[in-house]
Amino acid sequence: DNLCRKWCNPAPLNGSAPNLVVQDHDQDGRPYYKRAFNTQACEQLNAWLGGFERIVSRMTAANFDWFIHVMLFLHSKKIMTKQSKASTRDQDMDEDESEDDNSSDDEDDEDEDDEGEEE
Template sequence: METICAPCGVVLAWCKFAKAEGVAKILKFLEDVYSDSASHSSYIAIDKGCALLKHIVRQGHWLACEPTTCIIVDSYHYINHWVTDHLCWTWCNPAPLNGDAPNLVVVSNDKQGNPYYKWAFNTQACEQLNAWIGGNFDFTMHVLLFIHTQWVIAKQEKKKRKQEAGIEVVESDEESEDEEDSESEEESEEEESEEEKD
């Protein structure tokens, strides 16, 4: 699962990637979410930011928001990127101190009044969400399976009541029927049983 989060942790969008988190899929996801320049953010912080930027440059496939959006690597993953990777350290640095990105790094003061540099916003919001999801995965699965079980039991009880009332129950091969389809089938079954009674 891939997510896009605001620095405060609010989830803006999510999608599922089959098998792998490739840069082409990431680019497609970003294009779907940021389809025009009005919807973009100033920075996109992603663990594979430099790989994504290399892919975009090689393909010549620029995002609609490219002129005013910078792709950076989030601070958590950036420390593991090679110092010798010039593209990464020059263009995807989440904390450049050369003045190129004054919105990423601000000067703050410690308790003694000494100035120090700090990140202006949280680039690790998605990683923190992943940690939260991981910690709550078992509970989430338990709740989903409990709800599914209650649904199946209710469906079986409804079927049993129909059989006890003498209404013919038609077995369906497809378990994932539309709610409307299910309702229209039930209505037609009830109409048929009323015709038989007449």
């Protein structure tokens, strides 16, 4: 309905929310509109914050602002640490795989050397 479309549209194309919708171009150079934020990440964050509803419902506005800022800071720090560990783990796995490939090549070379000595 018009009321919902006017006040609840997450991606208005009339220019009323330039931070929500950006114009991009496809491979053929044709312009199209896309959302400028990650809705899935927003939903996950809102679900996480929902766990604090009972606590924040009793706070003053100033305490609420402070609490939310601190919680978002801590949550962001936790996520960034988790991503960093995952990235490091992936790099270590890639290095291990390349070392395994190199060691199997070395073993093949040794086998060829052994065959040459036997003759």
